[in-house]
Amino acid sequence: MRALIFDLDGVLVFTDAFHYQAWKEMADRLGIYFDEKINNRLRGVSRMDSLEIILEKYHGAPLSYAEKCALADEKNETYKKLLQTMTPDDVSQEVRETLRELRCRGHKLAVGSSSKNTRFILAQTNLKDAFDAVSDGTNITRSKPDPEVFLKAAMFLGEQPGNCLAVEDAEAGIDAAKSGGMKAAGIGEAAKYVRTDYPLQKISELLELDFG
């Protein structure tokens, strides 16, 4: 396994609570029911696809595409304000040391995230220099479970998908890795998923895997 591609939200940083708070404010304003269970369905899913999931509980007049874009923008403005509170302390020492050690062992590292805020989060948390490439929501047209974001990451690294391991917290992300021809390590909910090749309890367990 020459390269590892890391999902961002739920693997390197934990912005779920920010996503939840931002969507909740928008949903409450529109009188849409929204809870943590629905929020869990948004993991790894793009902003517009997330909005469609939230709108399953919307019973008002049909919304135009422009109105939906305005709602997505509203959520993102709230989310970005919350992201501004992030600091390097929001990345654990375990994550930083695991990334450093993987690089020392000669692996190439990339980020593969659906988020269009990826580069801002990497800057806030001082993680940019830990990676050789970044593939994110700004360079894809289809979000996970489509493999595009991971295939672009492999391309940016100059590696074949078969030489890449994706590290994910979402089932949609594991599906994306597998349909892109990659191996997948799963943490959190994704550790229990049947398609996950390497279930992880913690990220440092990557250092114990026999990549062959």
Ligand code: B16
């Ligand atoms: P944004 P990941 C995903 O990031 C999040 O899990 C998902 O909840 C979010 O909707 C998506 O990014 C888009 O984020 O609104 O910032 O573009 O898990 O793929 O790193």
Ligand code: MG
């Ligand atoms: Mg994730």
